[in-house]
Amino acid sequence: MSALGIETAGLGEQGDPARPRPRRPGLALAGFALPVVLAVLWEVAVRSGFANGRLMPPPSVVGATLWSLAASGELFTHAAATLWRVAAGFALGAAAGTLLGAITGALPVARGLIDPTLQALRAIPSIAWVPLFILWLGIFEASKVALIAVGVFFPVYLGVAAAIQGIDRKIVEVGRVFRLGRLAMARRVLLPAILPAWITALRSGLGLGFMFVVAAEIMGASEGLGYLLVDGQQLGRPDTIIAAIISFAVLGKLADGLLVALTRPVLAWQDTARDKL
Template sequence: MAALTRFARRWRTAAIGLLLPVGFLVAVEIAVRAGLIEARFLPAPSELLQTLAELAGGGELARHIGASVVRVLAGFAIGSALALALGALVGLNRRAEALLDPTLQGLRAIPSLAWVPLLLLWLGIDELPKITLIAIGAFFPVYLGVTSGIRDVDRKLVEVGAMAGLGRLAQVRRIFLPASLPAVMTGLRGGLGLAWMFLVAAELIASTRGLGYLLSDGRETSRVDVVLAAIVLLALLGKLGDSVLQAIEHRALAWRDTHDRRAD
């Protein structure tokens, strides 16, 4: 019975979340068909569906989506792995923090497009510069999540662990890791979101496939429907990835005794 109640609650939450986008799409469809909005500026959602069907029919859409997903996953994996390692080092070691953190914070302020010419000069025009740029985008939110999570661990917990005779590695495993995990998961979700944002800049680097290329191609051919279709797909894929990480977060942090808004 409890499982059924949780299932019904999740479906109700999902349905509420769909109200705004579905209502917006219906309003746009009505406005375009009534002539209140020119279709050349904002096509009707039904036209976008037709465009997606045309792209999917020849397999072109699957190739674009596949290329983008592979790049995002590869860049996110590399960037988040480096961020977890460096974030833990900086968070646990004051000397490492003094040495590395100022430089990393300076690099964090560099806009994504500023990396493009440098990566082209260094790495050429193949897949490596694209994945590297996405990894850069994913790195910093994860790094900030790890360092802030470790720094915010309650000092009393560390003192209790020391009094109990826990060594440094045991403290990391039994105190720092569980206590910082909420911030780390938030950082991972932010990193994945930024990876999708950096994807568009990455696919401007001499790409012939990907949703970023589809955006650029739609702009050059003055096809607003193609541009909007690519934007919608980016939003859907980004939301799908975030939902997967959110589900992992809920499972990994099920031990927390926190207020659950879904129970209101």
């Protein structure tokens, strides 16, 4: 039997091996099992008197705080302010990181001139930028967005630069065999080769954007989930602090899911082991 016949016979009832299996709803819901179990255990521990819920309130108290903030509209106001800052900072940081990453990854001269400085700046803690940005840009939105953009920039820059430098030489040689021009080589060979790493870098940058927005909103913000954190600290309200943390987690997960959904079509050509598991 020919190799083609063997492959066809192997398909059988399984269908096209390149077609990803649909995700089972049970597996998606299983991700909620651990936090739900931990929340129930803590609620039981506090209600039964085995634990003190003053500094770590039980889920029922945190839920009541979230409901109160949502009913008053305060939660949506803070969440909207945080999302706007993250979106603006992410757009600026991702664009700059992609551009400079592509330049330093593709041009050895630019890599030698620019990369050492950027690697040194990458080691600076986020909080160290706060007084400088306030001095340069003031205490309002510009300084906050700039700080978030810095957080997003570095993982995107590193991901793009490393992806370009790590392109397999064999696929470039294939493009040359087919006599592709520079533009065709970039569009049909180089761009698809770096897309997976670029999208992973964007997801890393988005996660850091949500981390940096906390530092950004601590510096004089009058609204935002970071401001809600500080407000809970000053008022001695751990339930407010935990409610803000949970809101950060939910918004971050939703934003990451949206980014994955938007970028999934550009990776539809991939035939990875993940799709077969």
